[in-house]
Amino acid sequence: xxxxxxxxxxxxxxxxxxxxxxxxxxxxxxxxxxxxxxxxxxxxxxxxxxxxxxxxx
Amino acid sequence: xxxxxxxxxxxxxxxxxxxxxxxxxxxxxxxxxxxxxxxxxxxxxxxxxxxxxxxxxxxxxxxxxxxxxxxxxxxxxxxxxxxxxxxxxxxxxxxxxxxxxxxxxxxxxxxxxxxxxxxxxxxxxxxxxxxxxxxxxxxxxxxxxxxxxxxxxxxxxxxxxxxxxxxxxxxxxxxxxxxxxxxxxxxxxxxxxxxxxxxxxxxxxxxxxxxxxxxxxxxxxxxxxxxxxxxxxxxxxxxxxxxxxxxxx
Numbered sequence: 392x393x394x395x396x397x398x399x400x401x402x403x404x405x406x407x408x409x410x411x412x413x414x415x416x417x418x419x420x421x422x423x424x425x426x427x428x429x430x431x432x433x434x435x436x437x438x439x440x441x442x443x444x445x446x447x448x
Numbered sequence: 449x450x451x452x453x454x455x456x457x458x459x460x461x462x463x464x465x466x467x468x469x470x471x472x473x474x475x476x477x478x479x480x481x482x483x484x485x486x487x488x489x490x491x492x493x494x495x496x497x498x499x500x501x502x503x504x505x506x507x508x509x510x511x512x513x514x515x516x517x518x519x520x521x522x523x524x525x526x527x528x529x530x531x532x533x534x535x536x537x538x539x540x541x542x543x544x545x546x547x548x549x550x551x552x553x554x555x556x557x558x559x560x561x562x563x564x565x566x567x568x569x570x571x572x573x574x575x576x577x578x579x580x581x582x583x584x585x586x587x588x589x590x591x592x593x594x595x596x597x598x599x600x601x602x603x604x605x606x607x608x609x610x611x612x613x614x615x616x617x618x619x620x621x622x623x624x625x626x627x628x629x630x631x632x633x634x635x636x637x638x639x640x641x642x643x644x645x646x647x648x649x650x651x652x653x654x655x656x657x658x659x660x661x662x663x664x665x666x667x668x669x670x671x672x673x674x675x676x677x678x679x680x681x682x683x684x685x686x687x688x689x690x691x692x693x694x695x696x697x
Contacts, residue, residue, distance in 0.1 A: 397492070401502035406567050410560040411491070414509040417552055418665060425672040432679050433692070440689045 462687040475668040482661035489654035506564040512662035514557035520550035528613035545673035551589035577626035578634035588616040
């Protein structure tokens, strides 16, 4: 099988690739969004924790 | 440790956060490996179908999306009942965290089904029992997400939302048996988890792997969302500072 025939998907490329592409992009977007939210939360919690434990001026 | 002690530990915000933090990397690894294998086997190794040719390969994303959308709703129903009867707070967090994941997968099942339907049936959409009941599932998921913040009193909102989840579970057997109860354009079940499969092993094996990959993905996303929600809610708790310190080490 050549790369071109693989990409053509027997003439169904217009249906097969958008199906796989849409699924993978949503999976990646959702997991990236959850991870970014987590990183931001950790940053916020760390700064809160440092403020809480800082000596009284 | 008794089963009840384990249950209480896991359903406490602290116990859950530690448990989720330990599980997430393994789930991510398992999901990546199974997804990579399933994609290669489904797109390259499996032969083209004798009737549907290469268009049949959409099965490797369409069926897992539809299967996991139903699986998540089944879990939501159990969590909603747990929340309504025993008032386990974490069960409510589970409902909030899993509903967007279920909604995304339901939408993907509809989109991929439509992309499969056009070359096979000659139409993007038809008001068929299976398709309509799956669309109804998407609306139910959207309703659950909307109800989350619809009430000023959080407790009241939670009761309404969980009751809505339980009522919406009526749609689950309708989706599953729609192809058997009505004469539909959508094909009947060709793949069952426990019974004999109607498709060749070289085609069914990647599908099984993709089902595992999507189930792992759903579990991963639910744990990520739940951990975020728990940390946000308990941000002033002492154990959060201890957990942060342990995480940095």
